[in-house]
Amino acid sequence: xxxxxxxxxxxxxxxxxxxxxxxxxxxxxxxxxxxxxxxxxxxxxxxxxxxxxxxxxxxxxxxxxxxxxxxxxxxxxxxxxxxxxxxxxxxxxxxxxxxxxxxxxxxxxxxxxxxxxxxxxxxxxxxxxxxxxxxxxxxxxxx
Numbered sequence: 001x002x003x004x005x006x007x008x009x010x011x012x013x014x015x016x017x018x019x020x021x022x023x024x025x026x027x028x029x030x031x032x033x034x035x036x037x038x039x040x041x042x043x044x045x046x047x048x049x050x051x052x053x054x055x056x057x058x059x060x061x062x063x064x065x066x067x068x069x070x071x072x073x074x075x076x077x078x079x080x081x082x083x084x085x086x087x088x089x090x091x092x093x094x095x096x097x098x099x100x101x102x103x104x105x106x107x108x109x110x111x112x113x114x115x116x117x118x119x120x121x122x123x124x125x126x127x128x129x130x131x132x133x134x135x136x137x138x139x140x141x142x143x
Contacts, residue, residue, distance in 0.1 A: 053108065061085045061105040072101065083115050 060067075064086065065074035072088045079086055086103040102123055104116055112120065122128070 057105075057107045057110065060107045064103070064105045072103070077103070083119055 091098040
């Protein structure tokens with residue numbers, strides 16, 4: 001008789017645990033869903049603002065040679081994008097290149113990225129060289 005009472009109590013306790021777990025899981029899921037319902041609009045707005053800033057920066061990079069107060073001739077600029085925005089060949093209009101200038105365009109409060117900092121450091125330390133690569137001739141052999 002005592003064994004039946006203990007087993008019944010254990011089974012009842014086990015069902016209680018399962019019910020408490022299920023109820024706690026559903027309550028937690030409900031709170032999580034309510035939280036994200038209020039947070040998603042904030043995150044979407046933030047994502048849109050960041051996307052606009054990035055697009056505006058990319059747009060500025062390509063238009064920089066044509067903006068007021070840009071110190072170089074737009075016809076001497078070549079857009080690269082990464083890892084540097086522009087390369088300016090000063091004197092190219094007159095067919096006498098005097099200097100090569102690397103230009104990084106920044107807008108807003110943006111700073112140099114780590115790779116841009118390393119590139120600037122290499123240029124400042126005059127670790128720039130010239131290499132001429134000769135492509136092999138590709139000829140079609142006659143059969």
